[in-house]
Amino acid sequence: MKAITRIEQCLAMALASAEDPSCPPKLAGAVRHAVFPGGARIRPQLALAVARACGMDDPRLSEGVAVAIELMHCASLVHDDLPCFDDAKTRRGRASVHFAYGEPLAVLTGDALIVLAFQTLAAAASQSPLRLPALMHIIASCVGMPSGIVAGQAWESESRVSLMQYQRAKTGALFVAATSAGALSAGADPKQWQALGDCLGEAYQVADDIRDVMGQADLLGKPVGQDAQHDRPNAIANLGLSGAIAHFESLIQAASDSIPEGPNAKSMRGLVMQESERLVPRAACNAYRASDSHTGANSGTNQSVSH
């Protein structure tokens, strides 16, 4: 079975367990709307790929980690789309949760998904309960305070923010959770896999910034030009488009180089390259570079990002 198929199955099972007839029907509907149909499911796929590379001796636990991370991601999308943040009317190519179900249910949907993420993880730990406390610590750290995705979103309310700290918390943290918890779910050392999550997370955020400017709404599944509109810190403002593309490519290389040697290292590297192509197609980069060298067009300031 393809990994993505298994992930969809596991997500459906996690939601079914919460969709008892006693659940308020609109809440159940809004939660389903937030999770299905999904995006690329890149974080749970990453968690499972790392778990497989580490031997995956407890598939149920690794799947629980993958589901928990995807549910956290879905929760963050629902809350980030709220009127008090982005007020996004669309997400994944259709109505955002608050647009479809109203603001109260969108707030509660995010809350319910965070709870369900931990509940699913705990239920998946019956064979390896001793791994649960550390797994919870990894996932909670990457979601909450001081530097998880919730903290990342909170940086948008501060007048001063470091681009790196913001992006690492808002986007990178959940990629670190995916690689670290994926490894730990298979009994491996999570620290060895942290750099992969770190590099991929930053690459993913830079790719998002690039596509926000390139205007590929079909790839983003949400409106373009949001960073400039909301005056959010972003890589383009710091590096310009060509600088951001070069930075993206160096991050993908660093991600690939960070993969610990082992029987599955080669296939993991292939997966990273495949994801890179999906995020920012090489052909689009080359086309931009060609036009850029002809016109000299570069709207950015080419400041370097501090690391």
Next chain:
Amino acid sequence: MKAITRIEQCLAMALASAEDPSCPPKLAGAVRHAVFPGGARIRPQLALAVARACGMDDPRLSEGVAVAIELMHCASLVHDDLPCFDDAKTRRGRASVHFAYGEPLAVLTGDALIVLAFQTLAAAASQSPLRLPALMHIIASCVGMPSGIVAGQAWESESRVSLMQYQRAKTGALFVAATSAGALSAGADPKQWQALGDCLGEAYQVADDIRDVMGQADLLGKPVGQDAQHDRPNAIANLGLSGAIAHFESLIQAASDSIPEGPNAKSMRGLVMQESERLVPRAACNAYRASDSHTGANSGTNQSVSH
């Protein structure tokens, strides 16, 4: 040391662990505002009282349960006060979180507190990790879908709602979590303590409805008359004030009767009676009854609540 003092210490420790200098300062401030100064801390006190009655062989775990439940409660207050729900400007006698810090940080504060609750619980389970999965299941069930406090709040978005189902989810669930998880944290059977949480939770909700009508804003720490203003299902609309008072008293009696026999049963019963007096002072009830019998005033319809 008094239980309440220890609870405040444990809450402070839980927040300190998340208040790294790398945390966005406004988020850290808003989270602190949501937790300190607290209310009566009735739920964590209940959890610890039950744990003590069950022998409390792992005080750190029992304290972790108490803190997790209080943080969940604080999270629910912050989100319930949001403009899209009650739009409450005050809470616990001072500005609500969204009024003091703005709506975006209030949404994120609730999220961060839910995550911190689970993180604190996991960190407290190092001596008894095998109890963690079941503890998480109890707490997650009492917070999330289908019938935890999040689901309780979601019932307000439905056109049809059973008063019992609504109140049991919105308020009762966290009392059940306190008694059940308190017992389990000490290695006891959580089922034996579920009825106590059930009865106390309903009693607490009915008391809240009574005080909302009696106008004791000083006891509530929030504006009065909110139930009628927001057209929320409440016990007064169903039973009238004198019916609600009688119902409250029968629930307290049932709570006391449900306490399993044991060396600490008597002190637990004393605690229940003490809490009853704090919630709805007997003198106030007697005064109301005296005036009611003179005037025949009873604004309710005396419908029975289905159980």
